[in-house]
Amino acid sequence: MKSVKIYNRFERFWHWMQAALIIFLAMTGLEIHGSFTFFGYEQAVRYHSTAAVFLMILIVFAIFWHFTTGNWKQYLPTFENLRAQIDFYLTGIFRGAAHPVKRDVLSKLNPIQRLVYLGLKILVIPIMVSSGLLYMYYRYPQREGMVGIGIFELKSVAVLHTLGAYILIAFIITHLYLITTGQTVGSNLKAMITGWEDIEDDDDKVYNPKTTEIEVKADETTTN
Amino acid sequence: MKNNRFNPLGVPIFIGAMLVIAVVGQLITQQRESDSLERLKIQYAKPHQVAVDHQKLPELQVNFKAPQDVTRACVSCHTERHKELLNSSHWKWAREVYIPGRGVTIVGKKNMINNFCIGIGSNEVSCTRCHAGYGWEDASFDFKNWENIDCLVCHDNSGQYLKSRGGAGYPDSQTDLRLAAQSVALPTRDNCGSCHFYSGGGNNVKHGDLEEAILTADRNVDVHMAFDGGNLECIACHEAENHRMLGKLYSVSSMNRNRMNCEKCHGDFPHSQNILNEHTIKVACQTCHIPEFAKVNATKMYWDWSQAGKLKDGKAYSEEDEDGNDIYLSIKGAFKWEKHVKPEYVWFNGTADHYFLGDKVDKTKTVKMNSLNGDYRDRDAKIIPVKVHRSKQIYDCCNKTIIQPKLYAEEKGRGGYWKDFDWNIAAKLGMEAVNEAYSGKYCFVKTEMSWPVNHMVSPKEGALTCTECHTRTGSRLASLTDFYLPGRDSNRFVEIIGKILLILSVIGVLIHALMRIIASKKGGAQS
Numbered sequence: 221m222k223s224v225k226i227y228n229r230f231e232r233f234w235h236w237m238q239a240a241l242i243i244f245l246a247m248t249g250l251e252i253h254g255s256f257t258f259f260g261y262e263q264a265v266r267y268h269s270t271a272a273v274f275l276m277i278l279i280v281f282a283i284f285w286h287f288t289t290g291n292w293k294q295y296l297p298t299f300e301n302l303r304a305q306i307d308f309y310l311t312g313i314f315r316g317a318a319h320p321v322k323r324d325v326l327s328k329l330n331p332i333q334r335l336v337y338l339g340l341k342i343l344v345i346p347i348m349v350s351s352g353l354l355y356m357y358y359r360y361p362q363r364e365g366m367v368g369i370g371i372f373e374l375k376s377v378a379v380l381h382t383l384g385a386y387i388l389i390a391f392i393i394t395h396l397y398l399i400t401t402g403q404t405v406g407s408n409l410k411a412m413i414t415g416w417e418d419i420e421d422d423d424d425k426v427y428n429p430k431t432t433e434i435e436v437k438a439d440e441t442t443t444n
Numbered sequence: 445m446k447n448n449r450f451n452p453l454g455v456p457i458f459i460g461a462m463l464v465i466a467v468v469g470q471l472i473t474q475q476r477e478s479d480s481l482e483r484l485k486i487q488y489a490k491p492h493q494v495a496v497d498h499q500k501l502p503e504l505q506v507n508f509k510a511p512q513d514v515t516r517a518c519v520s521c522h523t524e525r526h527k528e529l530l531n532s533s534h535w536k537w538a539r540e541v542y543i544p545g546r547g548v549t550i551v552g553k554k555n556m557i558n559n560f561c562i563g564i565g566s567n568e569v570s571c572t573r574c575h576a577g578y579g580w581e582d583a584s585f586d587f588k589n590w591e592n593i594d595c596l597v598c599h600d601n602s603g604q605y606l607k608s609r610g611g612a613g614y615p616d617s618q619t620d621l622r623l624a625a626q627s628v629a630l631p632t633r634d635n636c637g638s639c640h641f642y643s644g645g646g647n648n649v650k651h652g653d654l655e656e657a658i659l660t661a662d663r664n665v666d667v668h669m670a671f672d673g674g675n676l677e678c679i680a681c682h683e684a685e686n687h688r689m690l691g692k693l694y695s696v697s698s699m700n701r702n703r704m705n706c707e708k709c710h711g712d713f714p715h716s717q718n719i720l721n722e723h724t725i726k727v728a729c730q731t732c733h734i735p736e737f738a739k740v741n742a743t744k745m746y747w748d749w750s751q752a753g754k755l756k757d758g759k760a761y762s763e764e765d766e767d768g769n770d771i772y773l774s775i776k777g778a779f780k781w782e783k784h785v786k787p788e789y790v791w792f793n794g795t796a797d798h799y800f801l802g803d804k805v806d807k808t809k810t811v812k813m814n815s816l817n818g819d820y821r822d823r824d825a826k827i828i829p830v831k832v833h834r835s836k837q838i839y840d841c842c843n844k845t846i847i848q849p850k851l852y853a854e855e856k857g858r859g860g861y862w863k864d865f866d867w868n869i870a871a872k873l874g875m876e877a878v879n880e881a882y883s884g885k886y887c888f889v890k891t892e893m894s895w896p897v898n899h900m901v902s903p904k905e906g907a908l909t910c911t912e913c914h915t916r917t918g919s920r921l922a923s924l925t926d927f928y929l930p931g932r933d934s935n936r937f938v939e940i941i942g943k944i945l946l947i948l949s950v951i952g953v954l955i956h957a958l959m960r961i962i963a964s965k966k967g968g969a970q971s
Binding site: 233236237240252253254257260261262265266269309313314315316373374375378379382383385386387389390393394397400 | 458461462719820909910911914915916927928930931932933934935938939941942943945946948949950952953956957959960963964
């Protein structure tokens with residue numbers, strides 16, 4: 221085993237800030253949606269709008285970070301090992317099989333993560349941000365008489381925003397669970413807090429496409 | 445290397461950053477008092493300076509015999525004012541308007557009917573008690589004779605000028621005209637209220653938001669006119685230029701012009717919070733700031749003319765509720781009164797249509813005596829609060845028209861329903877007076893009439909809160925379904941998809957976790 225710094229300081233800040241903001245936006249958003257009462261409607265609207273602005277600022281920084289550091293490449297989809305990753309979650313995990321994809325600084329995400337996160341980044345988040353902005357500002361073009369860009373009804377904007385919210389909440393539920401499927405139940409969480417993760421030196425392991433198993437060549441147990 | 449692995453300061457820094465953001469977020473949305481309100485307070489705190497003391501004028505040191513003598517005395521100095529009056533709504537009770545589908549037409553109390561005491565045709569002697577004139581007894585009244593203008597009903601400040609019941613606008617014989625003439629000044633709440641509070645035959649019958657309680661209101665009743673509030677007179681808002689008053693009521697108006705509105709003083713964006721200002725694009729001020737009408741005394745909500753005519757020992761009688769409101773009158777029928785009424789809400793763009801005498805209407809449907817136009821997509825339309833007065837009133841079943849009956853007569857045997865209790869004769873005489881046909885067969889039809897609620901504004905603490913409208917159930921705007929209202933509306937399809945998605949996520953996670961636990965126990969595999 222070796223300790224590797226997977227997540228640097230900005231990445232962790234971005235992740236936790238984004239997590240807090242999205243959970244807060246989900247709570248306030250559902251209250252605005254009429255699902256429950258907690259903050260009070262007026263406060264919920266105010267908090268939701270404020271948190272949305274902060275999330276957008278954070279997204280701008282994150283985009284900058286992704287492109288300047290080259291980390292955007294983490295989300296390039298790959299179909300290599302996708303099947304193995306699916307098989308791991310469906311069967312391998314119950315047998316205690318090792319993760320099929322090596323994780324390191326250059327490739328933090330497994331093939332499923334790549335696809336899902338890419339989907340979030342290029343589809344769900346843009347939809348939420350743009351529908352959210354229209355939600356906040358849709359009245360102005362109509363008031364100023366700019367009919368060309370005027371949206372006459374909130375309905376389509378609101379319904380799309382709600383759909384996106386449900387998808388994000390479903391993502392959070394599964395994401396929170398999948399955190400526990402690392403090397404140990406707590407290792408992924410620990411990595412996202414401290415930045416460091418113990419990664420197996422897996423020169424000794426080889427993925428066998430036929431059996432879709434990771435085979436350990438040398439019978440060697442490592443403890444840390 | 446090991447020492448640099450994890451900086452324990454990171455967690456407090458992170459929490460600190462979150463707190464700073466929360467505080468900043470709170471600060472940038474802090475409320476502040478709007479400047480325009482301060483300006484208005486200063487502006488209206490200036491007392492009016494009287495330029496002329498009418499007590500000192502020799503023209504008014506006269507024991508006037510007839511009220512027209514007073515008018516002549518007024519015009520002897522104010523030499524052109526009577527011409528303004530002859531063109532005013534208070535005199536003409538009619539306006540020339542354009543209504544789509546009807547063209548240019550005349551609308552006013554002179555020719556429109558309502559679902560209270562119905563209309564003035566054949567009842568002028570009683571109704572014109574509130575006319576700013578003398579002697580309008582029937583359709584032959586001369587609207588060009590300025591000597592019959594009643595200056596005093598609006599300008600008397602002696603407090604003892606009273607028009608007599610059934611007197612066609614003439615003052616009571618006990619009135620001291622000399623005292624009244626010497627007291628004249630700008631119209632006060634008492635002047636305006638002497639008619640506008642008592643329309644429909646009693647206090648607060650018609651409007652629901654204009655009644656004598658305004659004279660003694662505190663801020664909670666009427667923030668503008670309260671003695672401990674703005675203490676404004678009616679004319680502070682309803683300014684007049686050349687005797688044309690600003691503002692009108694859509695029971696007898698049709699066009700989007702000469703309207704009084706809150707924005708005139710308060711501006712288009714009076715709130716410190718932008719999200720509230722955005723509401724003003726589609727929501728009228730009154731909608732949130734007048735959460736209820738009939739705040740002090742009850743107003744009439746339902747009038748069933750078909751119950752009229754019941755007699756006890758051959759005599760008319762009345763029944764009252766515990767507050768002293770008539771709930772039954774032999775001459776008028778049965779009533780329902782309500783206090784602290786939540787308004788109904790409609791889209792309104794400032795134009796209205798009306799039931800015109802002679803319009804044929806379907807008896808099986810509720811007839812709208814006035815219909816306020818507008819919908820969500822109408823850029824001029826806003827949501828306004830209305831008092832809807834519902835009624836059952838007399839209708840010609842063969843001609844399919846609403847009947848103008850003769851109600852008032854000085855004595856029995858003249859065909860007035862209030863004396864003779866004979867609908868057939870009352871209908872015949874009434875319809876004759878307005879030149880409409882009557883088949884001889886009458887029945888009763890359901891009608892409704894919308895009265896925009898504009899007065900008795902609550903202080904801002906009393907304004908509606910968000911969830912009065914933005915709520916799934918019991919929204920005040922439940923009946924306005926032509927737009928998406930956050931908190932009230934949702935898309936059924938998206939709700940089902942979304943909920944299935946969440947349920948499947950939770951179930952999937954639980955099953956997977958359970959299988960892992962079982963597997964780890966069985967095989968002792970690493971968790």
